[in-house]
Amino acid sequence: MKLTYKLTLAFLLVTLIAIGLAAIFVWITTSTEFSKYLVDQHLSEFVSVVTEYYQTNSSWVGVDEVLRSKGLLPPLPLPGSSPPEPQPFALADQNQVIIILGGGYHPGMIVNSAVLAKGIKIEVNGLVVGTVLTTGEMPARSALEQRYITSINTSLMVAALGGAVIAFMLGLLVAHSLTRPVRDLTTATRALAKGELEQQVPVHSADELGDLAQSFNQMSTDLARANKSRRQMTADIAHDLRNPLTVIGGYLESLQDGKLKPTQERFTTIQAEVQHLQHLVEDLRILSLADSGELALHPRLILSGDLLHRVAASYRHQADKQGLTLWIDVEPNLQEVHLDSERMEQVLGNLVSNALRYTPEGGEIRLIARHATGQVTFIVQDNGRGIGPEILPHIFERSFRGDPSRSGNESGLGLAIAKSIVELHGGKIQVDSKPGEGSRFLITIPI
Numbered sequence: 001m002k003l004t005y006k007l008t009l010a011f012l013l014v015t016l017i018a019i020g021l022a023a024i025f026v027w028i029t030t031s032t033e034f035s036k037y038l039v040d041q042h043l044s045e046f047v048s049v050v051t052e053y054y055q056t057n058s059s060w061v062g063v064d065e066v067l068r069s070k071g072l073l074p075p076l077p078l079p080g081s082s083p084p085e086p087q088p089f090a091l092a093d094q095n096q097v098i099i100i101l102g103g104g105y106h107p108g109m110i111v112n113s114a115v116l117a118k119g120i121k122i123e124v125n126g127l128v129v130g131t132v133l134t135t136g137e138m139p140a141r142s143a144l145e146q147r148y149i150t151s152i153n154t155s156l157m158v159a160a161l162g163g164a165v166i167a168f169m170l171g172l173l174v175a176h177s178l179t180r181p182v183r184d185l186t187t188a189t190r191a192l193a194k195g196e197l198e199q200q201v202p203v204h205s206a207d208e209l210g211d212l213a214q215s216f217n218q219m220s221t222d223l224a225r226a227n228k229s230r231r232q233m234t235a236d237i238a239h240d241l242r243n244p245l246t247v248i249g250g251y252l253e254s255l256q257d258g259k260l261k262p263t264q265e266r267f268t269t270i271q272a273e274v275q276h277l278q279h280l281v282e283d284l285r286i287l288s289l290a291d292s293g294e295l296a297l298h299p300r301l302i303l304s305g306d307l308l309h310r311v312a313a314s315y316r317h318q319a320d321k322q323g324l325t326l327w328i329d330v331e332p333n334l335q336e337v338h339l340d341s342e343r344m345e346q347v348l349g350n351l352v353s354n355a356l357r358y359t360p361e362g363g364e365i366r367l368i369a370r371h372a373t374g375q376v377t378f379i380v381q382d383n384g385r386g387i388g389p390e391i392l393p394h395i396f397e398r399s400f401r402g403d404p405s406r407s408g409n410e411s412g413l414g415l416a417i418a419k420s421i422v423e424l425h426g427g428k429i430q431v432d433s434k435p436g437e438g439s440r441f442l443i444t445i446p447i
Helices: 003-057 063-069 143-193 208-257 264-292 304-321 341-358 414-424
Strands: 089-093 098-100 120-124 127-134 300-302 325-330 337-339 364-372 375-382 428-433 439-446
Touching: 003 063, 003 089, 003 120, 003 127, 003 143, 063 098, 143 208, 208 264, 264 414, 300 304, 304 325, 304 341, 304 364, 304 375, 337 341, 341 364, 341 375, 341 414, 341 439, 414 428
Parallel strands: 325 364
Antiparallel strands: 089 098, 089 127, 120 127, 300 337, 364 375, 375 439, 428 439
């Protein structure tokens, strides 16, 4: 059974139970109050008639005939007919003797004072001449009174049926509105399973179902972006592999055919391409280990200043060659930090290498170490070309190439690897940059 039908039936069942209980309560209350009203009305009329009779006749003889004529007593039963219905009232005279039977009271029965005390005394000229007793029986309803009760019951039944129909329609509407996001998500999920990753479902509400739809849309967007990034990375890696292999293959074929002579320069070129291939394979290996959680770290306590000086020493020659100034700015008395110095040198080295690539001659690159509460911050800052706002959100994505003209010897995995290594240390990496104002990479590591 579909969820819509289940919810509709659940809403209908709950509503029917509520309507049924309400109808029963109203019916019982109406019947009880109407019966009390009839008893009070008949009792008032009964007392009024017997009081007036005694005042007129000074005797109870013949009072039963008057009561029958007023409809307060049933006619005398004919021989062989069924006994009359139990009467709601009895009448005792001044001698406590029952003269009008009713309920469990029969003619000639003497009633004790305790019972008489609960009745309504009939007083004439200051003397108690009789007592009207209630028997607990209900007075017979007239045709008008019975029609009134029947109309009440009919109205309750019609209201209950009308409420049930309205509840069914509203339940169907509510169930449809509740299950519509689920149906949209089901359709989108099936399309997603078929490989159609660009799926967006409409958000109909701001409740939990709306949050679920928004989460699905975000997941679909992220999944599509990741898939696009994976395809782009595969294409870039294939391109990066093809170029050095083409160069190496061309040189080897020419050397083998004797078209080129083996020279040191040509062997150096081949060796450089081989090193590029090794570097690319190593990048892929590191990313694979990071994804699987198997990238091993060997942390130890080191001084932040020593780490920055080692990185600067590795790139100072290249900086001098490009006419760039490489500064080191270390806050005094920094605490030792627990990290894998080799991996962190790889991270900082990648950032410095990028800064060297995009900083023009005469520029400067700063390596900064600062201390904050419970953490140390490494900063690599340059005053180069900067990064455009359309590129900045994707800068740490794998194989993302913000500059298509950048060197073909770069795999585009460096920043993704840097992010993975920093996160393995429990830290985070961020970048602030504006075109023409340089870039500022911040790495925060817990002490």
